[in-house]
Each structure stands twice: as C-alpha cells, then as structure tokens.
Amino acid sequence: MPNISPNKVPMPEQAPDIRNKNFLxxxxxxxxxxxMEEAARCLNCKHKPCMTGCPVSVKIPEFIALVAAGDFExxxxxxxxxxxxxxxxxxxxxxxxxxxxxxxxxxxxxxxxIGRLERFVADWYMKNRTPELPAIQPNGHKVxxxxxxxxxxxxxxxxxxxxxxxxxxEAFHTAxxxxxxxxxxxxxxxxxxxxxxxxxxEMGVDxxxxxxxxxxxxxxxxxxxxxxAVFIGTGAGLPSFMGIPGENLNGVYSANEFLTRINxxxxxRFPEVNTPVEVGSHVAVIGGGNxxxxxxxxxxxxxxxxxxxxxxxxxEEMPARAEEVEHAMQEGxxxxxxxxxxxxxxxxxGWVRGLACVKMELGEPDASGRRRPVAVPGSEFxxxxxxxxxxxxxxxNPLIKNTTGGLETHSWGGIITEENGxxxxxxxxxxxxxxSGAATVILAMGAGxxxxxxxxxxxxxxxx
Numbered sequence: 172m173p174n175i176s177p178n179k180v181p182m183p184e185q186a187p188d189i190r191n192k193n194f195l196x197x198x199x200x201x202x203x204x205x206x207m208e209e210a211a212r213c214l215n216c217k218h219k220p221c222m223t224g225c226p227v228s229v230k231i232p233e234f235i236a237l238v239a240a241g242d243f244e245x246x247x248x249x250x251x252x253x254x255x256x257x258x259x260x261x262x263x264x265x266x267x268x269x270x271x272x273x274x275x276x277x278x279x280x281x282x283x284x285i286g287r288l289e290r291f292v293a294d295w296y297m298k299n300r301t302p303e304l305p306a307i308q309p310n311g312h313k314v315x316x317x318x319x320x321x322x323x324x325x326x327x328x329x330x331x332x333x334x335x336x337x338x339x340x341e342a343f344h345t346a347x348x349x350x351x352x353x354x355x356x357x358x359x360x361x362x363x364x365x366x367x368x369x370x371x372x373e374m375g376v377d378x379x380x381x382x383x384x385x386x387x388x389x390x391x392x393x394x395x396x397x398x399x400a401v402f403i404g405t406g407a408g409l410p411s412f413m414g415i416p417g418e419n420l421n422g423v424y425s426a427n428e429f430l431t432r433i434n435x436x437x438x439x440r441f442p443e444v445n446t447p448v449e450v451g452s453h454v455a456v457i458g459g460g461n462x463x464x465x466x467x468x469x470x471x472x473x474x475x476x477x478x479x480x481x482x483x484x485x486x487e488e489m490p491a492r493a494e495e496v497e498h499a500m501q502e503g504x505x506x507x508x509x510x511x512x513x514x515x516x517x518x519x520x521g522w523v524r525g526l527a528c529v530k531m532e533l534g535e536p537d538a539s540g541r542r543r544p545v546a547v548p549g550s551e552f553x554x555x556x557x558x559x560x561x562x563x564x565x566x567x568n569p570l571i572k573n574t575t576g577g578l579e580t581h582s583w584g585g586i587i588t589e590e591n592g593x594x595x596x597x598x599x600x601x602x603x604x605x606x607s608g609a610a611t612v613i614l615a616m617g618a619g620x621x622x623x624x625x626x627x628x629x630x631x632x633x634x635x
Contacts, residue, residue: 454477
C-alpha cells in the first residue's frame with residue numbers, strides 16, 4: 172500500500188540534553204518497519220527527478236522499491252552499483268540540496284527520506300551480511316592515489332575493480348581523510364569509515380600511511396617509478412584565518428586543528444586517550460558552515476558551559492545544513508548572528524580572553540549573491556571566550572603544487588582540471604576539495620568516480 176503521508180517517518184535520536192554530553196551517534200537510524208513505511212512514500216516517478224541531484228547517480232527509485240518490498244540485500248547491491256560509501260553518504264550528504272531537493276513528494280509535503288533509507292540499507296547489510304569481494308582480474312597496470320579522503324577512496328575502489336594495482340599514499344597515520352579527522356564521531360562513527368577502508372584493502376588496494384607526497388616522493392618521481400597514472404585527492408587542509416589582531420594568542424585554534432585533535436587524535440576519549448583539549452567555560456566559534464557546527468557541538472560535549480557561533484550574516488544565509496543548525500540549537504549552542512569579530516583580546520600571559528565584535532546589518536548582494544554584511548556604527552561589544560575556533564574555510568595545501576612540474580593551479584591554490592579530472596600534466600588527475608576547495612563528501616566522491624573512468628581510458632589508450 173502506498174504511504175500518502177506528507178511527512179517523513181521520524182528517525183529516533185538521543186535527547187538533546189543527553190547527547191550534548193557524549194560523542195555517541197545522535198540519530199539511531201530506522202528499523203526495518205520504519206524503512207519499509209518510509210520507502211512506501213516513493214512514487215517511483217517515471218522520469219526519476221531525484222537522480223538528477225545525485226553526484227554519483229545512485230538508482231534511487233530502484234533501491235527504494237526494493238526496500239519497500241523488504242529486499243534489503245538487493246537494495247544494498249543496487250546502491251553499490253554507483254556509490255562506494257553508502258553508510259557514509261547516508262549520514263553526511265546534504266540530501267536536502269541534492270536528491271531530496273528534486274523529489275516530487277516535496278512539492279506538497281516533505282520529500283522521501285532518501286538519505287535515511289540509504290543509511291538504513293548500508294547499516295542493515297553491514298550487520299547482517301558478510302561483504303562479498305568482487306572478482307578482479309589484474310590488468311598489469313598500476314596507479315597511485317595521493318590522499319585517502321572520499322574522492323581518493325572512490326577513485327581507488329573503481330580502479331581496483333578494473334584490475335589496476337592501486338597504491339594509496341596518505342600523509343596521516345590513519346587513512347580516511349576528512350571522514351576521519353574532520354567529521355565528529357557523533358555524526359559519523361569512525362568504525363563505519365574503517366570498515367569501508369578495510370574493504371578496499373581486501374580488494375588488494377595497498378594503503379601506505381605516513382607518506383607525505385611532495386616530501387617523501389614527488390608526483391614526478393611516482394610517474395618515473397612506473398605508475399601509469401596518478402590521482403591527487405589531497406583535499407583542502409590549509410586553514411583560513413581572518414587577519415585580525417590576536418589570532419596568534421594561546422587558545423585560538425583553526426577548526427582543522429581543533430577537530431583533528433578531537434577526532435583523529437581522539438581527545439573526546441580523554442583521559443582514556445592522552446590527548447587533552449582544554450576549552451574552558453566559554454567558547455566562540457567563528458563561521459556558519461558545517462565545520463563551524465561540528466566544532467561548536469564538540470566544544471559543548473567537551474564541557475564548555477557557553478558555546479557561541481559567531482556569524483556575520485543571518486540564519487537564512489548560513490551555508491550549514493539545516494539539520495546541523497537545528498541540532499546545534501537543540502543542544503544549547505548560542506548563536507550570535509549578524510556579528511563580526513574585529514579583534515581577539517588576550518590576557519597578560521598570552522591567552523585569549525574574548526572577542527571584540529561589532530553588530531552587522533545586511534546590505535546589497537555581493538559576488539556570491541548573498542547580501543553583504545555592513546557594520547552598524549556604535550554596536551561594538553565584547554564576547555567572553557577562553558577558546559576561539561576559526562571555521563571560515565580552508566584551501567588546498569600548496570605542497571603538491573610547489574613540488575610538481577607542469578601542474579597548473581588557480582591563484583587560490585586549487586588544481587585546474589578538465590571536466591574528466593585531467594590536469595595540465597599528462598597522466599595526472601585530480602578531484603575533490605583539492606580542485607574545488609572545501610565542498611561536500613558526495614561531490615568529492617563524484618569527482619573521484621569521474622577521474623577513475625578517465626584514468627582507465629588514458630591508460631588503455633596509451634597501451635594501444
């Protein structure tokens with residue numbers, strides 16, 4: 172029977188006043204009955220508009236129909252035809268701006284909960300089935316992948332299935348990229364990411380950690396050593412700062428460092444793991460994106476009494492997912508909207524003690540299409556803060572650019588590529604945040620998938 176409800180089946184989650192004190196996953200996911208009930212809301216549209224919003228072209232109506240029929244295993248295999256990381260995407264993709272944005276059910280109600288169903292299917296399969304390794308016939312060629320984030324993992328998986336000997340070079344001691352160091356445990360449990368990485372290893376992918384390409388080897392040296400092609404998926408790990416006085420005070424973090432300490436170095440498990448992060452009672456997080464929400468929610472869980480998001484525009488202009496903003500508000504995060512820091516104030520011994528701020532109002536639209544914030548005269552005030560986290564964006568690390576001959580980049584550091592991921596250097600491809608700047612996991616995966624197909628075509632053409 173079709174489900175004509177205009178609303179999504181609610182997903183169980185921890186109560187806000189409980190979850191803001193732990194790092195356990197906020198949402199619990201659907202059970203089988205909930206998933207089948209939600210799947211019955213899908214109209215199975217002939218033209219499949221939802222698929223137009225998916226960067227990896229998941230066959231959405233087909234997998235949802237299988238869920239509605241209770242064939243969860245078949246639904247999983249249908250998703251895996253094009254999506255290498257369904258358990259990850261089901262949790263962190265901004266479905267409201269992608270597949271669900273185009274869902275017909277969203278015209279007169281809420282769209283089908285495509286992301287929740289994808290998560291359910293992936294979790295069900297991990298719990299109830301042993302993953303089957305694809306039959307792989309080695310083709311005698313080898314490729315190098317630099318970085319191990321979502322773009323690289325996707326590219327590596329697709330090339331491994333085609334028979335390539337794939338080696339991933341990861342600078343950190345743990346593979347996974349932003350999935351491991353950037354996204355908190357309460358949004359994306361690391362055990363899930365590790366399972367995906369382990370699956371690649373079982374397919375024969377060689378993952379070498381503590382390998383800083385540009386220091387240990389250059390891209391040119393990799394090509395000279397026998398790799399037929401190289402994919403650069405090094406992300407955007409260079410933090411941006413505001414350039415205001417006081418940013419060098421103790422207690423001021425980039426969001427990258429703050430989240431890496433908490434996630435990759437497991438400060439959230441202190442004192443069991445000896446990586447303390449002292450936040451004090453007042454924390455200010457500057458920015459309005461998902462990274463800012465993650466940093467603020469982590470600070471709350473680390474024991475800060477007052478955590479403030481400081482954002483120079485209004486709620487409507489915030490780039491963060493609506494769900495993340497809502498969760499942050501529920502958990503007691505305070506929002507200082509239309510507020511811009513002008514200086515970080517310090518103590519005599521060099522520790523941050525607060526932010527000098529000014530209130531803003533929105534003027535005419537700027538180049539981004541959003542209304543430009545303008546300072547309101549006489550509105551200056553001081554926001555108390557013992558820790559400040561700057562989360563206003565990040566750009567690609569220049570190491571690869573500076574150590575690779577013939578690699579063209581934009582002035583801001585992003586690698587210039589063609590639509591298929593090809594760079595200006597023959598045999599070298601790139602994708603994800605290293606090309607686009609900080610973006611979403613699923614867009615990075617789409618770029619990795621595109622580049623893998625182009626790399627295969629390039630190598631096969633050379634062979635002929």
